[in-house]
Amino acid sequence: MDDIDVEPVDRVDESDEDTTVEPAETDEALTIDDDLADLPAGVDAPDYVLYGGKGGVGKTTMAAATGLASAAGGVRTLVVSTDPAHSLSDTYETEIPAEPARIREDVPLYAAEIDPDAAVDEGMFGADGDPLGGLGEMGDAMGGMGGEGPMGGAEGEDGEGLGGL
Known part of the structure; x- marks a missing residue:
């Protein structure tokens, strides 16, 4: 380059052309099928939305807005940030703890700002040996991390189970 x-x-010279775009006319009404967003029958799992990308593109803003909209709809929602700058606290204009806690009384909104350096210092399973790093009841919602999961019966080359990975 x-x-x-x-x-x-x-x-910058402005164009004299009219660049207005008119919407196409149609007789069809726009309908949204809520059934398409539902999980298949027999699947009982939490929904996750992850935001990633370069710095400054709006990940925290989108996560905070999505979390607030979800909670405003009555869904218990947990927003987790690993940004060392703790910008989630700035976005929600409240102190966000390191452990998940309810941050709004009017809607079921919970949040946690995990310090990535402290998390690395605590080790792979955290200070208490919790495989989910202290994320509360998420382990129950995920069906646990032990031998009952999808890889619970699988064995590695050494004969050890893989369910705890």
Whole structure:
């Protein structure tokens, strides 16, 4: 990209063209099928929304807005941030603890700001040996992490079970 020649300008000439786009006319009413968002029969699992990307693209803002909208709909919602800057506290304008806690009384909204450096210092399973790092009842919702999971009966080359991975 070193061969790109860019010249600075003092002003941008505005086009005289009308660039307005008119919506297409249609007789069909837009309908949203809520059934498409439901899990298949027999699947009982929590929903997760993960945001990732470069710094400054709005991950925390989107996570906070999604969490608030979900909780406003009556769904118990946990928003977790691992940003060392603790920007989730700034976004929600309240102190967010390291352990999941309810942060709003009017809606079922819970949050945690995990310090990634402290989490690494505590080790793979945290200070208490909790495989879920203290995320409360999520282990129960996920069906546990032990031998009852999808890989519970699988064995590694050494004959050890893989269910605890």
